[in-house]
Amino acid sequence: MKTLTINTPSCQSTIYCGNGAFAERTALLKGKNLFIVTDSNVYRLYKSHISGAFGDCPAYILPAGERSKNYNQLLKILSAMLKAGVTRSSTVVALGGGVVGDIAGLAASLYMRGVNLVQIPTTLLAQVDSSVGGKTAVDFQGVKNIIGAFYQPSEVIVDPLFLRTLPRREIRCGLGEIIKYGALDKNIYASLCKNARSLFSEDFFEGITYDCIAHKAAVVCADERDTGGKRKTLNLGHTTGHAFELYYKRKSHGEFVLIGMYYEIFIAKRLERCENNYADSLISLIKRVIKNIPAYDDAGKAAEFAKYDKKNTQTSLISLIAPAREDESVEITLPAQEYCALIAECARKLKEKT
Amino acid sequence: MKTLTINTPSCQSTIYCGNGAFAERTALLKGKNLFIVTDSNVYRLYKSHISGAFGDCPAYILPAGERSKNYNQLLKILSAMLKAGVTRSSTVVALGGGVVGDIAGLAASLYMRGVNLVQIPTTLLAQVDSSVGGKTAVDFQGVKNIIGAFYQPSEVIVDPLFLRTLPRREIRCGLGEIIKYGALDKNIYASLCKNARSLFSEDFFEGITYDCIAHKAAVVCADERDTGGKRKTLNLGHTTGHAFELYYKRKSHGEFVLIGMYYEIFIAKRLERCENNYADSLISLIKRVIKNIPAYDDAGKAAEFAKYDKKNTQTSLISLIAPAREDESVEITLPAQEYCALIAECARKLKEKT
Numbered sequence: 001m002k003t004l005t006i007n008t009p010s011c012q013s014t015i016y017c018g019n020g021a022f023a024e025r026t027a028l029l030k031g032k033n034l035f036i037v038t039d040s041n042v043y044r045l046y047k048s049h050i051s052g053a054f055g056d057c058p059a060y061i062l063p064a065g066e067r068s069k070n071y072n073q074l075l076k077i078l079s080a081m082l083k084a085g086v087t088r089s090s091t092v093v094a095l096g097g098g099v100v101g102d103i104a105g106l107a108a109s110l111y112m113r114g115v116n117l118v119q120i121p122t123t124l125l126a127q128v129d130s131s132v133g134g135k136t137a138v139d140f141q142g143v144k145n146i147i148g149a150f151y152q153p154s155e156v157i158v159d160p161l162f163l164r165t166l167p168r169r170e171i172r173c174g175l176g177e178i179i180k181y182g183a184l185d186k187n188i189y190a191s192l193c194k195n196a197r198s199l200f201s202e203d204f205f206e207g208i209t210y211d212c213i214a215h216k217a218a219v220v221c222a223d224e225r226d227t228g229g230k231r232k233t234l235n236l237g238h239t240t241g242h243a244f245e246l247y248y249k250r251k252s253h254g255e256f257v258l259i260g261m262y263y264e265i266f267i268a269k270r271l272e273r274c275e276n277n278y279a280d281s282l283i284s285l286i287k288r289v290i291k292n293i294p295a296y297d298d299a300g301k302a303a304e305f306a307k308y309d310k311k312n313t314q315t316s317l318i319s320l321i322a323p324a325r326e327d328e329s330v331e332i333t334l335p336a337q338e339y340c341a342l343i344a345e346c347a348r349k350l351k352e353k354t
Numbered sequence: 355m356k357t358l359t360i361n362t363p364s365c366q367s368t369i370y371c372g373n374g375a376f377a378e379r380t381a382l383l384k385g386k387n388l389f390i391v392t393d394s395n396v397y398r399l400y401k402s403h404i405s406g407a408f409g410d411c412p413a414y415i416l417p418a419g420e421r422s423k424n425y426n427q428l429l430k431i432l433s434a435m436l437k438a439g440v441t442r443s444s445t446v447v448a449l450g451g452g453v454v455g456d457i458a459g460l461a462a463s464l465y466m467r468g469v470n471l472v473q474i475p476t477t478l479l480a481q482v483d484s485s486v487g488g489k490t491a492v493d494f495q496g497v498k499n500i501i502g503a504f505y506q507p508s509e510v511i512v513d514p515l516f517l518r519t520l521p522r523r524e525i526r527c528g529l530g531e532i533i534k535y536g537a538l539d540k541n542i543y544a545s546l547c548k549n550a551r552s553l554f555s556e557d558f559f560e561g562i563t564y565d566c567i568a569h570k571a572a573v574v575c576a577d578e579r580d581t582g583g584k585r586k587t588l589n590l591g592h593t594t595g596h597a598f599e600l601y602y603k604r605k606s607h608g609e610f611v612l613i614g615m616y617y618e619i620f621i622a623k624r625l626e627r628c629e630n631n632y633a634d635s636l637i638s639l640i641k642r643v644i645k646n647i648p649a650y651d652d653a654g655k656a657a658e659f660a661k662y663d664k665k666n667t668q669t670s671l672i673s674l675i676a677p678a679r680e681d682e683s684v685e686i687t688l689p690a691q692e693y694c695a696l697i698a699e700c701a702r703k704l705k706e707k708t
Contacts, residue, residue, distance in 0.1 A: 009363045009364055010363055010364050071429065075425065075494075078494060078500075078501060079494075079495060082494070082495055082497060082500065109503065110501045110502065110503065111500065111501065112500060112502075113489065113491065113499075113502040113503055113504055113579075113580075114503070114504065114579070135467065136467075137467065140429075140432065140433075140436070141433060141436055143436060145467075146432075146436065146465065146466060147432060147464045147465065148464065148466070148467040149463065149464060149467055149468070149503060150467055150468065225467075225468070226467075
């Protein structure tokens, strides 16, 4: 088990990563005042692990799925915490994927102005990305993550145990974020290239988890509150990914990140902001994870939704983070109209190829 | 105009205090992306000031009164912010008393995980206490302040301009917190004693505002998140005040703080934790502000609600902060049963006197 510590102005957060982390760390939590938040999938699959680790603690079980990430469920969790007599000295345990981590983290930050929080991510995406760094949120009135808080967990327990039951689609989503880290970090990029033919093997994605977390931890230490500094780079692929997510809805966040990266790398190449070979190499990695990049008919229209990304404070300009060369990303800011035209062009080119 | 800066691990907050502060500081805000939150009373009384200072900014007007401090109103504010196109670079201005400050502060902390916040307190209580220090909250399912956040305003504008329309009852509430500061700070105590016969004069309470803020600012710098350190002392009178507030409901927060202080000073005296003369002097100050301390018939039963105070993490023990001697407070922890019996005894004694 490896450990890693994030020190931010507001607190300290320790990440325990590796085989056995769940058993070892939860043994230390047993007997404390715990309140578990999980979802119906995780509960069904890991019932015996949960009762073994936590006994019969009070718990709230979210309906599985992205749609649970709303303020109604948030209030239900807070209400259940109140009923269970959660106090200031209690600990909220968020056991699940990104949705559970985001909503339980926000509940923990709000209850009595903040109680202790432990994140136990159970999906590859949550392990490499969303459980680390303290971003919590719910969606509201159709806008993603519009209500939220920065709230660091005291610890994050990352155990590959949970990855073995993940469907291939969930692995794909996690690989999306891993490729994003590859586009920001040359060591992760080298691992990806070396293992290009076996990205879906357990050995590969379990091994790379720690490196991704270490990259994110360093970024969060430098810019916890995402105020225009380094943390922005983690948004690579997300401007377009989020826009498509708002417009098309059907796929999951990780898949849209993969698609968003593809479209944004196209723009970076087209504007000569990214080395050609490097762009092609990243694109070939993306295509190993998601074979068919959708050639959306109305991609230009969907791209308009990038205006609603909270990073874009001026709606006439769109900013995105694209890879430039190994270990280096670049912020590209362009008029919304030009951005939408380039996205539409990328979709046309994709269509021609098929 | 005096200024004062609070530096906490998470941010910096500047307080501008004195005549002309409103005009001078809002002149610098004009033209920025503002979103105003106020209430129907303040809006009615200060319409021309508001439009003079802010033009026709988007605004949300809460129904005046303590009952607006709930999550329904919180969601309505967030929804209005979304509709008005508030972005990460916008500023929320909370113009009003404690309710407006608490709910607008929480909305600002949650929207896009936090936008800039300016507090302009318009009541004496909000000026000397609630607008400073970053505590924000709403009530939920009958429990006070159970959903909230620590979120520092970038600035607090404290101008006596707003105090001149305050009803006597509101002044009384502010004086409750001022006496609390007197019980913690010998300079404020000396001012109170010197002006004992003119506590309700504008000159007095406008003058003492800065000293109370300065006391609070120092405490907040030392213990922003109220984690068992100095900030706990600010809770003097509040354990019993909150318990009565939950049980009897009819009076306002500031009045219950006055009543709570009276009962807690009785306990401190009875347990020989407070010097007799000092206790009597504080009690005579309290009685100058609230003549008739209620001799509740079921005070002991009401006191049981102290268990629900979020500071009391063990329900079998009650903790309260009481004055000990000039410039010194003491934490008294006692079994809930004993606490309730002493509260009932205090009520009986009060009854005998009348």
